[in-house]
Amino acid sequence: MFKMISAPKGLLAAALSVSLLLAAPAPAVLGAAGQPSVSSAVLDQTTNEYALFLQEKFGVQLKDSPTRGDFIQAVARMLVFPPDGGKAEVAFSDLKPSSPSYTAAATLFQQGILTSSSVAADQPLTSLQAVFIAVKAADLKELAYSYPKEKVAQSLSAIALRIEDFTSLTAAQEIAAAKDAGLIDPAFYAELKPNKPASKAFAEQLLGRVLEAKGQYKHFIAATSDPAIYAKLTDAYRTSDIIAAPELEAVVNGALEQGLVTGYNLKDSRYDPNFVDSLTITYGHSDLKHAIQLIGLLRSEGIEANVQFEPKTSAFVHLREWGEPTPSSDYQYKKLANGNYIASAREYDIAFEFKSAADKERFQPIVLKYAKKNSDDVSGLIAGSWWQPLYYSLTELKEYDVITNNKITGSGSYYAQSFSLNKDSEAIVAGFKKLDPEVKISTYTFWVDRPFHNYLAGDDFK
Structure with missing residues (x-):
């Protein structure tokens, strides 16, 4: 495949033949807890781009009200993990090997992304549960666990959360680090409440940011x-x-x-x-x-x-x-x-x-x-x-x-x-x-x- 150039010396020629750049920020509006947020138009564009990417590249289409199993399967499908090296089957307390979510859950457990023997795959995905999974899938857990207690409290106060809202300091550290590292768009801060179900848009945005953090999203100058x-x-x-x-x-x-x-x-x-x-x-x-x-x-x-x-x-x-x-x-x-x-x-x-x-x-x-x-x-x-x-x-x-x-x-x-x-x-x-x-x-x-x-x-x- 080439294009010839008929110049005196002859020659040739055409032989044969970063990460998502978000739209320019719109003027800030106040979101949850008085925090700056992006306009709904910019947010819709961003989440729509993530949704299309997930669908075309991985066949991932989340339901309007995703379950924990839906989110776990999406994370396992979009991330490439090395072979498990012959590790034994994971014995979950509430998930059998015949379950559609078992293989994905076992893979994430072996990678340290899931840490509990209980999966609750059929239960609604909450926003905090999604972030717990995302921060470890994005390889940010060491950052999270470097946070001293006072830094965690300061970070959480900006999104109207307290350390006491969590069952452990590590859980609070993960939310604080995910927020500071940009895994969570400010427009979604209002969803960061205990037991609040995660919306489809929130889950897709989180999956997109995980891909960006892993260098597995778009690359362009x-x-x-x-x-x-x-x-x-x-x-x-x-x-x-x-x-x-x-x-x-x-x-x-x-x-x-x-x-x-x-x-x-x-x-x-x-x-x-x-x-x-x-x-x-x-x-x-x-x-x-x-x-x-x-x-x-x-x-x-x-x-x-x-x-x-x-x-x-x-x-x-x-x-x-x-x-x-x-x-x-x-x-x-x-x-x-x-x-x-x-x-x-x-x-x-x-x-x-x-x-x-x-x-x-x-x-x-x-x-x-x-x-x-x-x-x-x-x-x-x-x-x-x-x-x-x-x-x-x-x-x-x-x-x-x-x-x-x-x-x-x-x-x-x-x-x-x-x-x-x-x-x-x-x-x-x-x-x-x-x-x-x-x-x-x-x-x-x-x-x-x-x-x-x-x-x-x-x-x-x-």
């Missing part, structure tokens, strides 16, 4: 509306380098040399945005100015999105008739026996998570109008526009075409991927296996813009 987005994007680009992954390159370079693929990408899974797929489009390019102007373009069209920068190296064959290549910080070359070169180019993907499905659908018309070349002398486009812009979605979109990603995963965080027409995928996978029978390959289909699909098909490079 900023939102398009953030005044610092351009500086953050520039810093991300300038600190990116050409990726070297010898374990993977041994296979994909062999595939390039044999003509099995026309290009591939190297990427690092540590930059995965972990966005909600139904709201996300990934856009590939090589020019920083193009990325800056693209974000400015989206802002001018009133589109708000979270932005994650993903470093990418794109590789393709540089033919010897193009002339002797000159290495640089953006291009490196490996000479082949036939006189050609494998060129490795520094590029990037930008993942955009839009605020709505409607905004996601608006992205393509904007790109086609302002960021796609249709002739050599075209004007009125943003800088660095390509004949075949590359952008794609993991969920279906109208007027996009389906292609396949042939992905090789190494032993670390790096992976290689080569995009292809669906009909070519089987042969590519077989070729990878022939080059290395032990290689780990996965394939999946996704939706790509039509100009790029046409380029792959050789029908119309525009």
